[in-house]
Amino acid sequence: MKRYDLVIIGAGPAGLMAAKTASEYGLSVAVLERKKDICKITRACGMMIVSLSGTYLGERVILNAEQKRLCFPAYGFSIPYDGPYRNFYSWQLLSYNGEIVQLGDYKTNKSKGEAGRVSATYDKSTLLRCLLREAKANSTDVFSGKTVVDARQTNEGGRVITSDGDIFEGRYVIAADGRISRTAKALGLNKERKFYGTVISVGAYLADLDLPADDVFYSIFMAEKTPMRFYIIPKATDKRVYSTSTATMDPYSDYLGALNRFMTQSRYAHWFRNAKKVESRAVVGNMISPVMNPVKGNFVFVGDTIWFQESEMTGAVISAWKAVGAITVALKEGKEALNEYTSWWQKTYANKYDFTQMVRGSTMNAFLNTEDMDFLFKHIEEALPSCLDPYEVSNHIGGAFAKLLPIMQKERPEIIAKLTKVRTSPLSKLISANIRKGFPNN
Ligand SMILES: Cc1cc2nc3c(=O)[nH]c(=O)nc-3n(C[C@H](O)[C@H](O)[C@H](O)COP(=O)(O)OP(=O)(O)OC[C@H]3O[C@@H](n4cnc5c(N)ncnc54)[C@H](O)[C@@H]3O)c2cc1C
Numbered sequence: 001m002k003r004y005d006l007v008i009i010g011a012g013p014a015g016l017m018a019a020k021t022a023s024e025y026g027l028s029v030a031v032l033e034r035k036k037d038i039c040k041i042t043r044a045c046g047m048m049i050v051s052l053s054g055t056y057l058g059e060r061v062i063l064n065a066e067q068k069r070l071c072f073p074a075y076g077f078s079i080p081y082d083g084p085y086r087n088f089y090s091w092q093l094l095s096y097n098g099e100i101v102q103l104g105d106y107k108t109n110k111s112k113g114e115a116g117r118v119s120a121t122y123d124k125s126t127l128l129r130c131l132l133r134e135a136k137a138n139s140t141d142v143f144s145g146k147t148v149v150d151a152r153q154t155n156e157g158g159r160v161i162t163s164d165g166d167i168f169e170g171r172y173v174i175a176a177d178g179r180i181s182r183t184a185k186a187l188g189l190n191k192e193r194k195f196y197g198t199v200i201s202v203g204a205y206l207a208d209l210d211l212p213a214d215d216v217f218y219s220i221f222m223a224e225k226t227p228m229r230f231y232i233i234p235k236a237t238d239k240r241v242y243s244t245s246t247a248t249m250d251p252y253s254d255y256l257g258a259l260n261r262f263m264t265q266s267r268y269a270h271w272f273r274n275a276k277k278v279e280s281r282a283v284v285g286n287m288i289s290p291v292m293n294p295v296k297g298n299f300v301f302v303g304d305t306i307w308f309q310e311s312e313m314t315g316a317v318i319s320a321w322k323a324v325g326a327i328t329v330a331l332k333e334g335k336e337a338l339n340e341y342t343s344w345w346q347k348t349y350a351n352k353y354d355f356t357q358m359v360r361g362s363t364m365n366a367f368l369n370t371e372d373m374d375f376l377f378k379h380i381e382e383a384l385p386s387c388l389d390p391y392e393v394s395n396h397i398g399g400a401f402a403k404l405l406p407i408m409q410k411e412r413p414e415i416i417a418k419l420t421k422v423r424t425s426p427l428s429k430l431i432s433a434n435i436r437k438g439f440p441n442n
Helices: 013-024 106-111 124-137 182-186 255-265 312-333 335-350 355-362 370-379 392-403 405-411 413-424 432-437
Strands: 002-009 029-033 062-064 069-072 077-080 085-088 091-094 100-103 119-122 141-144 148-153 158-162 167-175 195-207 217-221 229-234 241-248 276-288 299-301
Touching (some): 002 312, 029 167, 077 124, 085 229, 100 392, 119 124, 167 182, 167 312, 241 255, 299 312, 370 413
Parallel strands (some): 002 029, 091 217
Antiparallel strands (some): 158 167, 217 229, 229 241
């Protein structure tokens, strides 16, 4: 058995940030990660920084390319990042027939240069390598290829057991094992959470797309029975390559067929004429209401383990930094110090963001047909604010639709009825099919 001040389960952005910070604070730290190669990214991820414009969790991230650091000035920390980045100047939502809504006016933003970027993509593998390097430099013990299969509270702290029977004990344990967290389940945290469906994202890194602009993040509404969007995101590591994907909440739908139809038969097919597949990517995750209390005994939960959907790299490192601060004080002054982490979490995320609006928004194109979407998008002429905050976006779009009420009333009153349905139907009814078809992990 091995004993530490802090044992961390998972070496994603949250786990490695926790390791780096705790080892800097002088704690003895072990990180357990099931992947053999910690920095190898195998799942789909957009790798956009949320966010260099606008705030998320009360923070506006700064990318200091000269010093090779990502800085979090509102919280007061920075992390090393010596990898490439790629700016993009607008988030464009496109209807199936080509009408565009812009979050951030492309031309104006681009004319401002770096100051006008909506954000940038980064390389997650490099970020993990940078965090790992600093954690190891401060004597963190890193165990890769170790899957944690059990976690329990003891009189002295927390005990975790790996699949090969190794036992690690920590005065505190940080659970950073991601979105479908085995630790959250083992400690009963998911019992109080509500399940909203399973999201499957599939796609590929594609080279040589013929896009109207190569520095835009595109989301295109696809003409499918199940609501689906197609995403195109510039990749930081190679200017020729884009991360492309589609997501569905119906695991039984023909999503690969939909992907193929979109790339070969839609009005956007010419974008993919010369495309070359570099690598396929996929990921499965659940939408589940956020944990309200992220501390259970001596276990502290961070990153995706407690979020509704994804914490994003930003939320992962911020929550890890906050948790380690609280644990370090708790080790000296007693467990009540952890209340600070819980209240930060509740105030900054769990009680602040209305994740149900995001769920409602995701059902929109089940109600609106392609002509309805064209009509709405066509009439939103002004660019909406630059934004990548996944929760704020639905407010901007909802606000833009509200401004169109007079013209809808006059020309397409049936759209008002459809939007009212999306806005007012009981959520459980809107997504009952998704819940039925998903794979809950409570
Ligand atoms: C389709 C998609 C697109 C995304 N795009 C973006 C984006 O553009 N920008 C952005 O910032 N974020 C994006 N995200 C979200 C981002 O990937 C996550 O929010 C972030 O990685 C969360 O970090 P984490 O450390 O909490 O969890 P993870 O990154 O999931 O890390 C968890 C780690 O724990 C390990 N682990 C799991 N179980 C065990 C176990 N039992 N024992 C040991 N180890 C274990 C895993 O192998 C993994 O390394 C996207 C997510 C998806 C699904």
